[in-house]
Amino acid sequence: MTLRRKETLAAWLFLLPGFVGFAIFVFGAVVFSSVLSFFEWDMLTKPTFVGLRNFTKLFLADKTFHLVFRNTLWFVLGTVPTRVLLGLIFALILVRNVPGRTFFRAAIFLPVIIPTVAAAMVWRWIFNADFGLLNDFLYQIGVSNLPRWLSDPKWALVAIVILSVWKDVGFSTVMFMAGLQSIPTTVYEAAKLDGANAWKTFVHITLPLLSPTTFFVIVINVISSFQVFDQAYVLTGGGPGNATNTIVYYIYNNAFQWFRMGYAAAIAWVLFGIIFIATFVQFKYQRKWVYYE
Amino acid sequence: MRKLLVVLLCVVALSMFSATKIRFSFWGSPAELPPYQEIVKQFEAENPDIKVEIINYPWSTYFDKIQAMMAAEDAPDVMFLHTIPSWAAKGVLEDLTPYIEKSNFPVSAYNQELLSTFMYKGRIYGFPRDNDTTVLFYNKDLFDEAGVPYPDYSWDWQKFLDAARKLTKKDARGRVIQWGVVLERNKWHLWIHMNGGRIVDNYDSPTKCTLNERAAVEAIQFIADLILNYKVAPSIAELAQLGSSAELFTTGRVAMVLTNAAQINMFLTNKSLRFGVAPLPYKLTRSNTLGGAGFVMYSKSKNKDAAWKFMQFLCGPKGQAIFAKSGDAVPAMRTPETVKAFVSNPPSEQERLIFFTETSFGVKFPQIPGWWEIFEYVTRELDYVWTGQKSAVEVLEYVTEEVNKMIKKFGTW
Incomplete structure (x- = not known):
């Protein structure tokens, strides 16, 4: 065997475990779920082929799906802009040499690495309507009609949004900080020489040069927000009523509570479609506002 | 030595094969x-x-x-x-x-x-x-403190409500610091049965849902009133944040709880808790969970x-x-x-015997395919009643319609 062949073989051997894992647990599962979405299957009796019935039911008849879809959409609209905006603001502050910079950096990033379940347990107390920190604060500053947060269908989703923003804003912040630091100082110097003020520099230099990062942050946030599950699972169980029920939660219920594997697979594929379209549209329109050097 | 080991191994192997697992x-x-x-x-x-x-x-x-x-x-x-x-x-x-x-x-x-x-x-x-089996557990110290006689077989819903009101305490800001009673989210059917209502027409082979009938609506409204009007019970949707009903009772933050025998061991973890067991209050009939x-x-x-x-x-x-x-x-x-x-x-x-008496009033769940999904659906929709978003009549009207569809869809065994 020549050295070249030996090396090729070694490379394949090294790749094999990962590849097998991928083939079985990702690719295999994807193929399986796509086939499953045309069947009715409870894991016990034989699957029955139902054609497109899972999908027609989903789009035309299932009111709960429409509701969880709307909830998820509100969640995305509530979290993504907030995370991006707050992340940018935090990054702009923390990239400077402000006092306590290291502390705040850690404080903002810490929630990202805390397991959601643990964080949600703490937020459960914070959101407590009578004795929670949040309402106590609101009471101290004179709010009279205190929201009952998790037990009020009108506020429960807002509470989940707040938790999710707090939890993941650190990720956006870190991305923006990296983006800001990669903008060459020469550009700023040139702007300064031309007499641009801080606002103009920000709008005409920082924002455009940061746009690839912004684009990345938005895309990642949209994708992950559509998949919201654990916050609602721990904090509210999807309730009160269906107020915080989301698409992934609904997939989980269908698959592992009611054992409707086919239907759950169909919803999963619809969710994939939704995320695909959302991401595709963003890629299509990025040319209008994203600048690459 | 080696022989012994071999023999020992053989014995172990033999016993492993001979025993059915x-x-x-x-x-x-x-x-x-x-x-x-x-x-x-x-x-x-x-x-x-x-x-x-x-x-x-x-x-x-x-x-x-x-x-x-x-x-x-x-x-x-x-x-x-x-x-x-x-x-x-x-x-x-x-x-x-x-x-x-x-x-x-x-x-x-x-x-x-x-x-x-x-x-x-x-x-x-x-x-x-x-x-x-569900019974009414009560905290004797809180009852003594409020001067309320202990619950017994004479308790109907009215007596139960009066006691709950006397046992509820608020702080200066109007927040409840001691609840009269705590209700569990998945026990709504119990109240309907106590009020002589039914979930479906026939529990062995149901054909239609009867949750929109008066007895059922009244019972659901009564639970909602305990939470929203009389404010003697914590919001069911808030229970998850407060801790389980048994935790609230164990720590003396609630005077009464309707729950099963499995919780007693938790109550016993609080050595200073003096609790009693009483039958459930009745309305039209005595009823219990089965x-x-x-x-x-x-x-x-x-x-x-x-x-x-x-x-x-x-x-x-x-x-x-x-x-x-x-x-x-x-x-x-x-x-x-x-x-x-x-x-x-x-x-x-004597108190333990109450469990057996109460078991004889038990009403089973409707025996149909998909019952747990129906139950979960109704429980979820009732959240809108407990939180005061909708009235009992309103929710039970559309729930009945939906459950009828589900009964038809799931069919019979």
Whole structure:
């Protein structure tokens, strides 16, 4: 065997475990779920082929799906802009040499690495309507009609949004900080020489040069927000009523509570479609506002 | 020395091959393990040729795991399950009727109404472990402090409400610091039954939902009033943040709780808590919960004889007495031994006997496919009543319509 062949073989051997894992647990599962979405299957009796019935039911008849879809959409609209905006603001502050910079950096990033379940347990107390920190604060500053947060269908989703923003804003912040630091100082110097003020520099230099990062942050946030599950699972169980029920939660219920594997697979594929379209549209329109050097 | 070792190894190997191994699965927290371990230990001592392997998962993942094992045709030989007919309909459970006849198993000692929930097409597919009987637990110190007489059989809803109001305390900001009573989210049907209402027209073969009838609407409105108007009970949706109903009672933040015997062990963890057991208040009739999970045999088990031997122990007087002795399970099989084992537990024998009286008022759940999905759906929609978003009439009207559709969709067994 020549050295070249030996090396090729070694490379394949090294790749094999990962590849097998991928083939079985990702690719295999994807193929399986796509086939499953045309069947009715409870894991016990034989699957029955139902054609497109899972999908027609989903789009035309299932009111709960429409509701969880709307909830998820509100969640995305509530979290993504907030995370991006707050992340940018935090990054702009923390990239400077402000006092306590290291502390705040850690404080903002810490929630990202805390397991959601643990964080949600703490937020459960914070959101407590009578004795929670949040309402106590609101009471101290004179709010009279205190929201009952998790037990009020009108506020429960807002509470989940707040938790999710707090939890993941650190990720956006870190991305923006990296983006800001990669903008060459020469550009700023040139702007300064031309007499641009801080606002103009920000709008005409920082924002455009940061746009690839912004684009990345938005895309990642949209994708992950559509998949919201654990916050609602721990904090509210999807309730009160269906107020915080989301698409992934609904997939989980269908698959592992009611054992409707086919239907759950169909919803999963619809969710994939939704995320695909959302991401595709963003890629299509990025040319209008994203600048690459 | 070496010879000895070889002999020893042979003996070990032989005993491993000669013993039949069966697998036994159930859900539950570590605290619930002891009676199961005790049963397995005693059974193995009596039957040295059978080894029982315990498979224990928490409730939250138990059913995914069992269902996956069934899909792989490798489920445990004896399993703890609920909603037996829905599993039997799928052909995964062994029909136990012939076994019962062959070995004269004392099936008549079981609560027959409860046993009927383990039947499918007139055949028996399993045995209940216990009955989920609800009683009214009350905190004696809080009652004494408020000068309220202890609850007894004379308590109707009015007396119950009056007491709850006297037992509720607020702080200067109007926040409740001590609740009169705590209600559990999945017990709404109990109140409907107490008020003479029904969930469906016929509990053995339901054809339509009757939740929009007056008795049911009144009962649901009464629960909502306890929370929203009289403010004597914490919001059901808030319970998750406050802690479970049993935790609230254990820590003395609530004077009364309607729950089952399984919680007593938690109450006992607070040494200074003086609590009593009382019957449930009544409205039009006395009513209680009837139901519970139980033990079944896997239809594809490879060791059915050994599994049946184990089931006879587990579900017979001995096993039932061991569960009863733990004090947190009202025995489903009533024999002198099981009753004695259950009542000789705290708080007192006399109070323990109330569980048996209350069990006789039990009303089972409607026996239809998809009942748990229907139940979950109704429970979810009722959140809108408990939070004051919608009235009981409004919700029960559309819920009835929806449940009727579900009954039709799921069909009959």
